[in-house]
Amino acid sequence: MANKQAVGNMKGEHSLSFSKTSVPEHFLGFGLGLRTEHFQDVIDNKPAIDWFEVVSENFMVDGGKPKHYLHSIREHYPMVMHGVSLSIGSTDPINFDYLRKLKVLTNELQPEWISDHLCWTGAHEKNSHDLLPLPYNDEALTHVCQRIEQVQEFLGRPILLENVSSYLTYKNSEMTEWQFFNEVARRSGCEILLDINNIYVSARNHDFKPEDYLNGIAKEKVKQFHLAGHSDYGDYVIDTHDHPVADPVWQLYQKALQRFGWISTMIERDDNIPPLAELLAEVDTARAIAKKTLGSIT
Amino acid sequence: MSELSLHALQQQMMNYLTDDELTIAQQVEEHGGISRDARLHIYKNAYQMRLKETIDNDHELLGMYLGDDLFDQMVDGYIKAYPSNNTSLRNFADALPEFLAKHTPFSDYPLISELARFERLLMVAFDAADTERFTRELLIEIPHEQWPSLVFRFHPSLQISHFNFNTVETWQALKQEQAPQPATKTANTWLVWRNKQRLTQFRSISTIEFSLFDMMLKGNDFSSLCDYLLTQNLEEDVSQVALNYLLAWIDDGILANR
Numbered sequence: 241m242a243n244k245q246a247v248g249n250m251k252g253e254h255s256l257s258f259s260k261t262s263v264p265e266h267f268l269g270f271g272l273g274l275r276t277e278h279f280q281d282v283i284d285n286k287p288a289i290d291w292f293e294v295v296s297e298n299f300m301v302d303g304g305k306p307k308h309y310l311h312s313i314r315e316h317y318p319m320v321m322h323g324v325s326l327s328i329g330s331t332d333p334i335n336f337d338y339l340r341k342l343k344v345l346t347n348e349l350q351p352e353w354i355s356d357h358l359c360w361t362g363a364h365e366k367n368s369h370d371l372l373p374l375p376y377n378d379e380a381l382t383h384v385c386q387r388i389e390q391v392q393e394f395l396g397r398p399i400l401l402e403n404v405s406s407y408l409t410y411k412n413s414e415m416t417e418w419q420f421f422n423e424v425a426r427r428s429g430c431e432i433l434l435d436i437n438n439i440y441v442s443a444r445n446h447d448f449k450p451e452d453y454l455n456g457i458a459k460e461k462v463k464q465f466h467l468a469g470h471s472d473y474g475d476y477v478i479d480t481h482d483h484p485v486a487d488p489v490w491q492l493y494q495k496a497l498q499r500f501g502w503i504s505t506m507i508e509r510d511d512n513i514p515p516l517a518e519l520l521a522e523v524d525t526a527r528a529i530a531k532k533t534l535g536s537i538t
Numbered sequence: 539m540s541e542l543s544l545h546a547l548q549q550q551m552m553n554y555l556t557d558d559e560l561t562i563a564q565q566v567e568e569h570g571g572i573s574r575d576a577r578l579h580i581y582k583n584a585y586q587m588r589l590k591e592t593i594d595n596d597h598e599l600l601g602m603y604l605g606d607d608l609f610d611q612m613v614d615g616y617i618k619a620y621p622s623n624n625t626s627l628r629n630f631a632d633a634l635p636e637f638l639a640k641h642t643p644f645s646d647y648p649l650i651s652e653l654a655r656f657e658r659l660l661m662v663a664f665d666a667a668d669t670e671r672f673t674r675e676l677l678i679e680i681p682h683e684q685w686p687s688l689v690f691r692f693h694p695s696l697q698i699s700h701f702n703f704n705t706v707e708t709w710q711a712l713k714q715e716q717a718p719q720p721a722t723k724t725a726n727t728w729l730v731w732r733n734k735q736r737l738t739q740f741r742s743i744s745t746i747e748f749s750l751f752d753m754m755l756k757g758n759d760f761s762s763l764c765d766y767l768l769t770q771n772l773e774e775d776v777s778q779v780a781l782n783y784l785l786a787w788i789d790d791g792i793l794a795n796r
Contacts, residue, residue, distance in 0.1 A: 297626050302694065303668035305736040325625040331545040338625045363548035367622040368555050369588050369630075370581060372548075379544050408577040409567040412542060445577075447570050475571040478580065 263502035266463055268318055268352060270527045271506035278516045279309040286316055287520055293506050296323040296354070300341045314349055320464070320504075321346065321354040322433075325367075328391065328401065329360035329374045329384050339394050346395065353463065355400035355433045358384070358421060375410035376420035381427070388428035400463055401425075402433035403453075405441040405470075405479035417442070418456035425461045432457065434503075435466035436496055437479065437489045444477045450492050454499050462500045467493060467526060468508040482511035485522060490529060497533040505530065554578060555585045556621045589617050592627045593634065596661060599712040600653050608643075615641055628665075632658065649721040652705035659697045659730045663738045666695035671734065672793035674785065686761035690754050690787075691794045695732035698743075698751055700725065706740065734791040741790075746770055750783060760784075 269290025274282070276298075281287070292313065299310055313319075325338060346354060359371040374380045392398055403421060415423075425432055434457065443450040467490075469483030485493075485507065497503070507522045542550070542565055553559035566574040590613045594601060601609045616637050622630045635658065638644040638651035645651070671693060680688065704722045711718035727748050730740040743751070750763050760780070767776045787793050 297628075300626065301628070301665035304665035304695075304732060306665065308668075308736060327625075329544075331548050335625060360548060361625075362622075363545075363552050365623050366552050366556055367624060368552065368581075368585055369622060369627055370584050372551060372581070375544065375547060383544055407580040408574065409569070410547065410565050411567055412547070412565065445570070476576075476580070 266352070266504065267502045268320070268504040270523050270530075271320075271504065272519055272523055273322075273506060273508045273510070274310075274313065274319075275509070275513055276306060276309075277513045278519075279306070279313070281516045282313055283309065287516060289317065289520065289523060291318040291320065291352070291504070291506075293320045293322050293508070294349070294351075296321045296342055296345060297325055299349075300338075300345055310349070319349055319351045321349060321351040322402075323354065323356040324369075324371070325361060326356035326391065326399075327361040327367075328356060328358065328387050329372075329380065330363050331360075331383070332363050332365065334387060334390055336394070339391065343395055353400055353431075354395070354397070355402055355464065357404050358401040358424060359404045371404040373404060373406040373408065373410075374420075376413040376415045376417055378414065381420060381423055384424055385428040388424070388430050392429065398429055398431055400431045400433040402435050402466065403438050403442075404435075405438040405445075407445050407476065407478075409446060416448070416452075416456065418453045422456065422458050422461070425458065431463045432461045433464040433466060434462050434496065434500075435468070435508075436493045437466065437468040437470055437485065440486075440489050440492050441470050441477045441479045444472075451495060454492070454496055459500055462503055465493070465496060465500075465503050465505040466508045467505060467522075468510075480511065481509055484518075485525075490525070493526065494529055494533050497530055502530070502534060551581075555582060556618075586617065588627070589613070589622065589630060593631050596631050597634065597654060597657050599709055600650070600657055602712050603653060603708070603718070604650070612638070612644060628661075634658070647721065649703040649705050649708060652701050652703055653709060655699065656701070656705055656709055656728075656730075659699055660738050660740075662697055663695040663730045663732045666693075666732065669694055670795040671791050672788055672795050674788055676795060677784070677788065686759065686764075688760040689757060689796070690760075691796060692751075692754070693731055693792050693794050695730075696792050697730040698727065698748070699730065700727050706742070729792065731790070731792050739790070747783065 271291035271293055272289050274292040274294050294310065299307055301307060323342065327335070342354070357371050359373060361370060361372060362368050374384065388399065388401070401424070403417065421432065424430065439450045439453045443453065467485045468479070468481045469485055471478045471480040471483065472486070505526050507519055507526065509519055547562070547565055550559070550562040550565065554562045563574055563578060566577060568574045593613050593616065604612060616631070616634060619637055619641070620633045624630060635651045635655040638654050639648065672690070702723060702725060704719060704724055706726070706728055708718040708721070727743050728740055729743055730738065733739045746767070749766060753763060753766060764776055764780045767779055772779055
């Protein structure tokens with residue numbers, strides 16, 4: 241598997257070398273969500289990007305062209321796998337059929353890590369295909385932690401969980417989302433993928449300060465950042481992933497860097513997909529903000 | 539304030555998304571500038587839009603054939619009748635051909651269900667398992683005396699499907715943005731598979747070729763295929779006909795390495 245130094249060596253024009261004392265061992269650099277629209281461009285031009293994140297479910301198929309492209313790209317870039325169907329908070333039984341397929345793909349791709357979301361996606365054998373929020377209380381905490389431990393044992397590795405955007409609060413929530421998230425990570429041993437845009441979206445929808453969220457998350461647990469765009473409707477904000485990253489989210493990213501330091505960061509675009517060059521420019525913006533905030537990587 | 543269990547809360551939320559039941563509203567805080575109904579509706583809208591987009595992406599030409607109004611009617615009916623029970627959206631519309639065959643007004647026009655079935659066959663071929671293909675070079679390496687006992691396996695992407703209407707021709711016309719011919723009842727059989735260039739391909743087959751495929755699926759060897767061809771009163775030499783079929787299958791990439 242490619243390591244960090246090898247990534248820098250592969251792309252001469254974009255060498256990523258750094259002192260191991262200034263950045264955490266798991267820092268991958270600045271990455272991008274890999275989308276089918278960009279497969280050919282990536283294979284032909286091998287853009288200067290440090291790593292790619294792939295949506296696990298898109299490749300949990302038996303074969304065909306997308307999987308062929310995926311393996312071709314994997315030969316040249318480190319990857320992480322990001323799932324949307326684990327449904328870790330569901331009260332349905334854990335879907336081991338899904339986990340077996342996830343494990344097969346993990347063995348094929350040898351990702352740096354795998355992640356999913358702190359949420360539930362379905363129950364009672366129906367799937368919403370959405371990232372639905374949990375109530376933040378002791379019952380949900382105990383339930384989720386037990387399931388994370390089962391999943392991590394099955395996969396033989398810790399997983400990362402991501403905070404979701406949310407639009408409602410349940411009456412039986414007893415703590416803040418960040419208190420809940422921290423406690424989940426502490427008890428279960430999972431790590432944290434912090435979506436900066438989702439914090440901003442939820443803060444707007446629930447009237448909390450996004451800085452309180454950042455400051456409430458344990459520093460040592462955060463391993464990856466997501467940056468994405470949203471749609472602002474004035475009274476509320478929806479996490480649509482179909483726009484460039486908005487200015488307030490860049491500002492929040494800077495604050496996140498100040499708190500958490502060098503964290504592997506990526507741009508996540510899922511709809512209204514622009515040419516690859518536009519997304520690479522956004523990745524460069526993230527890189528420039530990190531450099532300005534934390535200094536040069538030498 | 540009620541203390542609803544996580545299990546019950548999730549059931550109420552799913553009932554809201556799939557069946558419009560509003561009991562979940564009692565569990566949602568009213569705060570800020572938007573109502574709790576509006577907050578819930580964000581999830582409802584996302585649920586419906588995501589499933590509609592999935593059907594739209596999977597069945598682009600069916601959508602063209604139906605037009606916007608009938609397509610929307612189909613989507614609404616399907617989402618209600620077949621809520622997703624799969625972790626992947628890839629399989630959400632698997633039962634769409636069945637829905638269209640059983641529900642009016644779609645069931646009054648059986649070609650519609652066949653059109654949906656053909657589009658799903660294309661999807662199956664697109665991401666079926668890979669395997670090494672049987673080639674002319676491999677065939678040549680096999681001593682001639684062993685040919686009669688050869689048993690062939692198909693590439694995992696191969697689908698064989700019968701249609702009762704001019705369904706595939708209709709799909710082809712739509713693909714070329716031309717008006718399809720009126721629906722015509724006619725029995726026909728098609729192969730759909732992923733070729734060596736990893737592109738999805740399809741072609742019609744005769745009743746004789748279908749019979750050969752049927753025999754191969756049942757494990758019959760090459761000599762049995764030739765024996766069957768002898769019964770068909772062909773004008774050409776049977777061994778040449780058999781060889782032509784075999785070479786065409788190899789060149790199409792539909793045979794797997796044995």
